[in-house]
Amino acid sequence: MSLRGSTARLTLPTADQMHITLKFLGEIPEVKIPKIAGALEKVRGAPFQLQAARVSTFGRRVIKAEVTDQSCCADIAKQIDGLLLPLGFPKEARPFSPHITLARIKEYAPDLQEKTDALCDAEFGTCMIEEILLKQSTLTPRGSIYTTLARVKL
Numbered sequence: 001m002s003l004r005g006s007t008a009r010l011t012l013p014t015a016d017q018m019h020i021t022l023k024f025l026g027e028i029p030e031v032k033i034p035k036i037a038g039a040l041e042k043v044r045g046a047p048f049q050l051q052a053a054r055v056s057t058f059g060r061r062v063i064k065a066e067v068t069d070q071s072c073c074a075d076i077a078k079q080i081d082g083l084l085l086p087l088g089f090p091k092e093a094r095p096f097s098p099h100i101t102l103a104r105i106k107e108y109a110p111d112l113q114e115k116t117d118a119l120c121d122a123e124f125g126t127c128m129i130e131e132i133l134l135k136q137s138t139l140t141p142r143g144s145i146y147t148t149l150a151r152v153k154l
Contacts, residue, residue, distance in 0.1 A: 003063065006115050009107035010063075011143050019146070020050075020067060020098050022077040022132065025089060032087065033134070037150035039083040040132055045154045047130040048072040052100050055119035060108045063116055064099040065124055073098040076132065104143075130154055 003010060028036070050073070052065040067073060077096045085091060105112070134150035 003103055003112075003115055003119075006109060006112045008105060008109035008112040010103040010105060010112075012103050013101060013143065017144065017146060018100050018102075019133075019135065020073055020100060022073065023080045023084065023089070023092065025084075033149055035087055036084065037134055037152070039087060040080065040134060040150060040152045042083055043076055043079045043132060043152060043154075045072065045076055045079075047128055047154050049126050050129050051126045052124040053122060055102065055116050055122055057105075057116055061105050062101055063103040063105065063112075064101055065122075067098040067100060069098065069129070072129070080132075 003012065025036070048069055050067055050069040052067055054066040055063060056066060057063050074096045077092075077098075081089075081091045131154060132152045133148050134152075136147040136149055138145045138147070
């Protein structure tokens with residue numbers, strides 16, 4: 001079963017666009033990028049394995065794969081929250097929930113629920129996470145374009 005073929009209008013990211021957002025920073029002045037990258041260098045953690053599985057939705061806007069990782073992403077997200085606080089980025093108010101966006105829903109259609117239900121127990125595989133990337137996201141009508149601004153090895 002696949003999301004393709006649904007009558008819903010979806011934006012599907014390519015494999016190289018898939019990611020886990022540890023902290024969304026919004027628009028930031030270019031002058032802050034080196035300070036943010038420096039703060040990310042202080043994150044402590046070892047490379048870890050991540051598994052993506054179980055399709056679910058965020059309301060009627062996002063279809064996601066849930067992530068299993070022994071809470072490694074949550075630990076890193078918490079560290080980032082603390083490290084960026086002195087740079088003027090407030091701590092997250094919502095609980096952290098690591099996920100990979102599989103599609104953005106532009107226009108909902110009833111057959112979409114059937115397709116996501118059929119994927120609720122799907123397993124997509126595992127991968128090794130070895131670094132944190134500071135990404136810039138540029139929104140376009142065809143989807144987001146991501147640019148890597150900094151890399152930090154775990």
